[in-house]
Amino acid sequence: MTDFTTHSIDTAPAAAKPLLEGAESAYGFVPNLLGNMAEAPALLEGYMSLAGILGKTELTETERQIILMTNNRLNGCTYCMAAHTTISQMANVPADVIEALRTDTPIADAKLEALRKFSIAVTESRGWPTEAQLDAFLTAGYTQQTVLEVILGTALKVMSNYTNHIAGTPLDDAFAPNDWAPDMAKAA
Template structure:
């Protein structure tokens, strides 16, 4: 197996160092995901840029964005991101029943949020090859055509991190350990 570096600000390639400094300032530490991504300045910048766009340019709430992220994390089997995003949701005061449903892949009680979860799941599983009915169900729940495309942004954001974690086997940060997740339950 190939070992990948978990960089510090000092050991990272020069073009990744400012990005890692930004992570440290934002989180109080450099998350291992960012430290691994630092090997490729392009990957780290792409990930952070898409994450920022997803958080600031969509019209989705924190809960809605996390539904998209966690649905992809679970379907892609990303143990690192499941734990990290559980911690993010707890800090963002996402309702506990939503967190539990997302971790377990079970329906969310709120029908509108459940429609978003189902749609995000279909985008992932069908690789974007949706039927008109899939889109109609999301629109009928009160979402917009913009939401259809914002789900794609969230899916792309999670592909960057999920695939990185699969390849590098990114070690879980101590701060996320309480929310460790396994596909086996």
């Protein structure tokens, strides 16, 4: 397998340096995912911009993490599952929701479970959920806007999950306590 460089601020291409500096300022370190993305500054900028835009949706933090962690699990992204578990804990996402997302089990809250199921449907169908899946999601209390915001979150995860798979991103120490492997999830 090709070895990819996990850049630091010092080794990153010039266009990526200010983005990594911003990440270091925000998080106290440069996550390895961003260090890998820095090889292609446009990818890094796109990812960071899209992540910021997702935060401007009407979704709650718990709802955003449901979309993101569901995609992480479906894509088998060990790095992002550990990272988003940590992020979810820091954002006070309920522990039972985090556990359900990590183990592929239903979420007790019916509306949040509808979001998890619809996120699965969008990803597994590659954007072709059935009319019944769409209707169930809308009946649960979500809107057409939310349908499109699920697509936004899914697009964000394609960028990070695929980067991690191809680059073999090493897990940061900050996320290591929440290490995850696909076999931790039960079969759906």
